[in-house]
Amino acid sequence: MSSQMGVAECLTQLPADALGKPVLQTHSRMWVDDIQAECKILAYSTPDPKVEIIAVVKGDIAGQEGVPARVHSECFTGDVLASKRCDCGQQLHKFMRVMNDVPFAVLLYVKGQEGRGIGLTAKIRAYQLQDEGHDTVDANLKLGLPVDIRTYGDTLFVLRDLGIKSVRLYTNNPDKMSALQSITQEVVAMPSVVNERNIGYLKTKKDRLNHRTVLETFKLPELSLPPSQLRIGIVYAMWNQYFVDELRSAAEAELERCRVEVLKMAVPGALELVSGARITLRHHKPDAIIVIGVLIKGSSDLYDRSCNAVMTGLTELNAIQDTPIILGLLMCQNEDRASPSSGATTDEARGAFGSHGDQWAPLVGWSNLLTVLVILTMSLLQVLKREVAPLCTLGVILANFITKGLKILVKCLDSTGTLWRRPSNSRRAPEDPGFPSSHTSIMTFISVYFALYLWLHLGYPFFRAALVAVLPSGFMAAARIRDQDHTLQQTIGGVLWGTCMGLWWALIGPRLRGILEWAEPQPWALVVLCFAVGLPIFTKPLVLRPRKRP
Numbered sequence: 274m275s276s277q278m279g280v281a282e283c284l285t286q287l288p289a290d291a292l293g294k295p296v297l298q299t300h301s302r303m304w305v306d307d308i309q310a311e312c313k314i315l316a317y318s319t320p321d322p323k324v325e326i327i328a329v330v331k332g333d334i335a336g337q338e339g340v341p342a343r344v345h346s347e348c349f350t351g352d353v354l355a356s357k358r359c360d361c362g363q364q365l366h367k368f369m370r371v372m373n374d375v376p377f378a379v380l381l382y383v384k385g386q387e388g389r390g391i392g393l394t395a396k397i398r399a400y401q402l403q404d405e406g407h408d409t410v411d412a413n414l415k416l417g418l419p420v421d422i423r424t425y426g427d428t429l430f431v432l433r434d435l436g437i438k439s440v441r442l443y444t445n446n447p448d449k450m451s452a453l454q455s456i457t458q459e460v461v462a463m464p465s466v467v468n469e470r471n472i473g474y475l476k477t478k479k480d481r482l483n484h485r486t487v488l489e490t491f492k493l494p495e496l497s498l499p500p501s502q503l504r505i506g507i508v509y510a511m512w513n514q515y516f517v518d519e520l521r522s523a524a525e526a527e528l529e530r531c532r533v534e535v536l537k538m539a540v541p542g543a544l545e546l547v548s549g550a551r552i553t554l555r556h557h558k559p560d561a562i563i564v565i566g567v568l569i570k571g572s573s574d575l576y577d578r579s580c581n582a583v584m585t586g587l588t589e590l591n592a593i594q595d596t597p598i599i600l601g602l603l604m605c606q607n608e609d610r611a612s613p614s615s616g617a618t619t620d621e622a623r624g625a626f627g628s629h630g631d632q633w634a635p636l637v638g639w640s641n642l643l644t645v646l647v648i649l650t651m652s653l654l655q656v657l658k659r660e661v662a663p664l665c666t667l668g669v670i671l672a673n674f675i676t677k678g679l680k681i682l683v684k685c686l687d688s689t690g691t692l693w694r695r696p697s698n699s700r701r702a703p704e705d706p707g708f709p710s711s712h713t714s715i716m717t718f719i720s721v722y723f724a725l726y727l728w729l730h731l732g733y734p735f736f737r738a739a740l741v742a743v744l745p746s747g748f749m750a751a752a753r754i755r756d757q758d759h760t761l762q763q764t765i766g767g768v769l770w771g772t773c774m775g776l777w778w779a780l781i782g783p784r785l786r787g788i789l790e791w792a793e794p795q796p797w798a799l800v801v802l803c804f805a806v807g808l809p810i811f812t813k814p815l816v817l818r819p820r821k822r823p
């Protein structure tokens with residue numbers, strides 16, 4: 274909160290209001306999260322020492338017509354404690370969301386009008402009577418108190434003091450409407466969401482206090498477009514991946530059944546679901562987002578905090594923008610609890626890596642490449658003399674770095690993103706450059722390098738050697754397109770770039786360590802090489818993809 278001037282300077286004695294009452298005003302500025310803006314806060318004292326009017330002003334309202342405005346009476350239980358007994362809290366937050374959407378607006382929060390003016394203690398005593406079966410009107414009367422002692426003359430004065438020409442008044446209260454009639458351009462009703470605790474309160478307002486309360490029961494919104502024209506984003510966490518995958522594939526299957534276009538984005542853990550959802554919203558503008566994550570307590574000390582952080586982040590994101598975010602979060606004590614709901618069993622959940630699976634979690638994004646590297650290195654060791662394999666691996670590492678550099682360069686040069694932007698359905702972050710496909714580049718690099726040695730040094734027939742180059746690169750390129758991680762251009766770029774690097778390393782590499790001697794390869798190892806590299810990549814699931822235990 275930043276105070277822009279000292280209290281003494283801004284405390285001004287204002288002229289008497291229309292009713293001849295002196296009013297004091299003091300102001301400051303502060304950022305209001307729910308309104309997503311820095312607002313001017315003005316505090317007005319009134320002739321009634323109990324009543325203060327706090328004006329929360331967004332934008333420049335002086336001289337404006339039709340300023341969205343709400344006069345809100347203090348309700349500690351509803352506004353602060355979010356009690357569901359009344360609709361005060363929801364009305365307040367609903368109006369703040371209105372303020373969020375418009376360039377200027379004003380909220381007058383009337384302190385001292387607690388319990389329609391009878392005060393908090395009396396209101397809580399009235400609650401006791403309500404619990405015994407009296408409605409809100411009778412409860413006040415039984416306590417010997419008036420039903421409503423609020424007046425709104427001072428709020429009219431404040432609106433005029435703020436220089437507003439006319440307001441769009443958000444209320445259902447007929448007293449507010451008539452008190453502010455002279456400045457009201459239009460009255461906007463505020464539907465109240467009914468729950469089993471506030472139904473009596475809302476009905477009494479409607480039936481006995483003449484409020485124009487509209488009862489709003491929750492119903493699924495009508496779809497404005499046929500499902501085939503909808504785009505739904507799925508943002509999912511890779512932590513507890515086995516369980517998440519079950520949930521995700523079920524959601525995807527259902528959306529596909531409805532022919533809805535699905536945009537997917539993976540994030541490392543549940544905490545990143547919030548930023549993932551925000552990025553998807555910003556870059557892909559979907560019609561709705563489903564966030565999927567599984568948080569398992571196990572022995573984690575951070576479980577409660579993580580759950581809170583994710584829920585708060587997503588709830589806030591939901592509140593500040595119009596695209597619905599549907600929470601597909603599973604929070605459970607242990608794996609067994611996670612499994613029935615997600616359709617997975619505990620034993621399966623341990624996955625291919627048993628209890629060491631968690632160590633692989635950070636490597637998920639690299640699993641494809643690692644699969645290739647491990648299998649290739651092993652095959653090369655079989656085929657070639659042991660000292661050659663490290664040279665090839667060194668080349669792979671070098672080529673990988675060069676390719677990453679090239680990607681960044683292409684991203685800088687191609688400002689429109691035509692070349693480097695990945696397909697919209699890609700699991701990768703939208704800003705992650707995709708040209709050239711590094712998986713394809715590296716795979717082509719290895720196979721070209723290897724094929725050249727077979728042909729040039731070992732005298733293999735050209736076509737047989739070429740097959741060694743073409744097959745794995747082709748498999749990889751096809752898999753990258755199939756997985757929607759790259760476009761056709763990006764994989765073609767990968768093949769061309771990998772070929773260049775393979776040729777270069779075949780010339781340069783041996784010079785680094787002198788001319789290498791090549792052993793006679795074992796023919797079976799060549800066959801294993803081609804199929805072991807190609808098939809796992811092409812046939813889902815990626816066999817070495819880690820499965821995470823909590």
Ligand SMILES: Nc1nc2c(ncn2[C@@H]2O[C@H](COP(=O)(O)OP(=O)(O)OP(=O)(O)O)[C@@H](O)[C@H]2O)c(=O)[nH]1
Pocket residue numbers: 344345346347348349358359361364386387388389390391396399400409413443444445446449463474478484
């Ligand atoms: N006496 C009494 N007051 C209540 C009860 N529940 C809520 N209130 C008070 O009712 C008042 C509601 O005021 P507002 O939020 O301005 O709403 P409203 O007068 O219903 O008018 P609009 O919301 O503008 O339509 C607040 O002062 C609450 O403290 C209750 O059970 N008994």
